[in-house]
Amino acid sequence: MPPRRPGPVAALPLRRAAVGGHTVHLVHPGALAPQVHRTLAEALPEGVGLTVLDLSAVPEYGEAALTGGRAETTVEALADWAAGLTSHQFSLVGWSFGGVVAQAMVERLPADRRPERLVLLDSIAPTEEYQQPDEALEPPLLLGWFAMYLGAKRGRPVPLDPAALLGCGVDDGLPLVLDAATASGALLPDTPLPGLRKLYDTYVDGLLRNNRLTAPYRPKSSSVPLVLVKAERSLIPEDPTLGWQPLAPHGLSLAVAPGDHYTMLTRPDAAQAIARLVHPV
Amino acid sequence: MAQVTAVEAQQWLIEKIAHRLGVAPGEVSPEQYFDELDLDSTEALILAGEMENWLGFELGTTTLWYHPTIKDLAAHIAEESGQRAAA
Numbered sequence: 001m002p003p004r005r006p007g008p009v010a011a012l013p014l015r016r017a018a019v020g021g022h023t024v025h026l027v028h029p030g031a032l033a034p035q036v037h038r039t040l041a042e043a044l045p046e047g048v049g050l051t052v053l054d055l056s057a058v059p060e061y062g063e064a065a066l067t068g069g070r071a072e073t074t075v076e077a078l079a080d081w082a083a084g085l086t087s088h089q090f091s092l093v094g095w096s097f098g099g100v101v102a103q104a105m106v107e108r109l110p111a112d113r114r115p116e117r118l119v120l121l122d123s124i125a126p127t128e129e130y131q132q133p134d135e136a137l138e139p140p141l142l143l144g145w146f147a148m149y150l151g152a153k154r155g156r157p158v159p160l161d162p163a164a165l166l167g168c169g170v171d172d173g174l175p176l177v178l179d180a181a182t183a184s185g186a187l188l189p190d191t192p193l194p195g196l197r198k199l200y201d202t203y204v205d206g207l208l209r210n211n212r213l214t215a216p217y218r219p220k221s222s223s224v225p226l227v228l229v230k231a232e233r234s235l236i237p238e239d240p241t242l243g244w245q246p247l248a249p250h251g252l253s254l255a256v257a258p259g260d261h262y263t264m265l266t267r268p269d270a271a272q273a274i275a276r277l278v279h280p281v
Numbered sequence: 282m283a284q285v286t287a288v289e290a291q292q293w294l295i296e297k298i299a300h301r302l303g304v305a306p307g308e309v310s311p312e313q314y315f316d317e318l319d320l321d322s323t324e325a326l327i328l329a330g331e332m333e334n335w336l337g338f339e340l341g342t343t344t345l346w347y348h349p350t351i352k353d354l355a356a357h358i359a360e361e362s363g364q365r366a367a368a
Contacts, residue, residue, distance in 0.1 A: 066342035153323050188301070191327060198330025199323060202342060 008034070010057040011085040014041040017049030024048060024091045024278055027082055027098035027105070030056040030065060031149065031206055036265045037095075043268070043275035053082045055101065061209070069205035075126070075217040079104035092118050093278055095265065096235075097210040099123025100217070103247065107220045117225040119278050122234050122261050125243030126214045133215070134208055140165040143173040145235060145261070146203050147180060152262030154186040174200060225251040227277050231270075233260035253277075284359075284366040285336060291355035293335065297328060298351070311352040315345055332358075338365060 012034050017023045024044065028034050034052040041050035056062035058081055064071035078101045086092075092115040094102030099120035106114050124130050143165050151158040160180045165173050178196050181187040187196070226248045228241065236242055244252055255277055257270040264270040291311055299306040302319055309318075315325065325345065333339050336358065348354040 063343070150323070153321075187327075192331045192334065194334035195327030195330035198333065198342075199326040202326055 008054050008057040008062060010054060012052040012054060014038050014050045014052060015044065015048075018047035021047040021049060022089055022091065022279065023087055024050045024093060025082075025086050026050060026052050027092070027094040027102040028052045028054045028056075029095065029097040029101070029210060030054070030062065031096070031203070032152065032262060032265065039266050039268055039271040040274055040278070043271035044279055045275075048279050051085075053085050053098075055082070055098065064209045065202065065206035067205075069208035069212065071209050071213060073213070075101060075104050075213055076108070078213075079108050083109055086113075088113070091115050091278055093121060093274075094118070094123055095121040096123055096261065097214070100126045100210075100214060100219075103219060103222060103226075104217075106222065106224055111223070114224055117227055118222065119227045119229065119274070120242075120244065121229050121257075121274065122231045122264060123228070123242065123244075124236060125241075125247060126217050126219045127243045127246055129243050131215050131217075132211065134211060137204075137207065137211060139170050139173050140168055142204055142207070143168065143170070143177055143200075145207070146200055147177050148233070148260050149203060149262055150177070150181055150199075151184070151186055152260070152266070154181075156184050156186040157263075158184050158186050170197075170200070219247055221247050221249050223250065225253065227253045227255065229255045229257050229264075229274055229277060231261050231264040232256055232258055235261050285362040287355045287359035290358040290362075291351055293332070294351045294355060297331065301328065309351070311355070312350055314349050315351075315354075316349065336362065338362075 014037055026037055034054045037050065037052050044050060055078055058073060058078060060073040061071045061078060082101060083105045092102050092106065100123060102118055106118055144160065144162050147158040147160040158181045160177060164176055174197060175193060178191065178193055182189050182191060226244055228244055230242065240254060241252060257264045257273045259267045259270045295306050295309045298318060299309045301324055329340065348357045
């Protein structure tokens with residue numbers, strides 16, 4: 001029987017620009033469905049379009065999250081792929097690892113095709129500070145991010161005290177996530193731990209894939225100003241610039257959007273704040 | 282675990298999916314495609330993990346793409362289980 005899964009769409013228009021109008025291109029790294037950016041599309045001014053460039057449509061990248069987290073590609077190759085999908089007049093946004101690819105994309109475009117600036121949505125810079133081996137991503141950190149992700153996927157927050165995860169491994173930390181998720185209604189009460197473990201392992205493989213792509217990558221400084229929009233509950237709450245300052249010789253503007261790393265994409269109040277930065281009226 | 286037959290695998294899948302969907306097992310057709318069921322990707326992965334725990338061996342995450350109905354997946358599981366039992 002042939003595979004049933006419909007392939008992800010490389011360039012998914014969530015709103016068409018008016019004739020002669022401007023299009024926002026948003027580089028999306030997977031984890032959530034690309035339609036998650038519909039809230040931002042609706043918050044943009046009339047006539048402005050939004051097209052998601054979904055990295056999951058690159059087979060080497062998309063399938064790596066399901067097959068152990070090793071992608072036979074590079075940040076540069078992904079950037080070239082995404083650049084090939086852009087139109088002439090566009091603004092550029094990248095969410096999470098999509099911001100890393102978007103920044104590489106700008107620098108690989110001819111100067112006359114570059115956007116005026118790059119908006120990064122809770123994206124962690126590919127600088128030495130954050131280029132780390134897999135072992136540096138320890139279970140308490142990953143379990144906290146996973147709870148955040150699970151809450152966003154299920155439309156119900158999974159409140160979990162980070163202090164409870166301190167010193168936990170996956171085996172003793174995951175039951176805490178399961179308890180919190182069933183208590184909040186994000187998961188059914190009889191959800192089995194091995195089932196949640198499969199979901200967790202797949203989530204982590206996606207993160208490791210991006211971490212492994214970032215580790216050997218050597219970014220160029222940005223030739224355009226950068227705008228970083230951090231989520232109120234960012235992946236790295238303690239770093240206001242998420243490491244982008246050394247790559248921003250033409251300026252780094254900072255803003256904060258309501259929500260966490262994932263819900264900042266679906267909350268209307270966050271979308272309004274981001275829309276004003278992506279396409280100032 | 283002992284070798285699993287296609288009938289056993291199909292019955293297991295139908296019971297679990299019916300429970301997740303809150304319907305009677307008789308309402309879940311073995312011919313139905315997984316993506317036609319009202320299961321999102323989170324639930325599908327949780328079900329896959331529960332199934333692997335029951336089987337005692339891992340199924341690739343892409344297995345559901347290549348065996349996209351309950352009946353087809355059950356047949357694949359039985360084949361895989363038989364090979365492992367014979368090994």
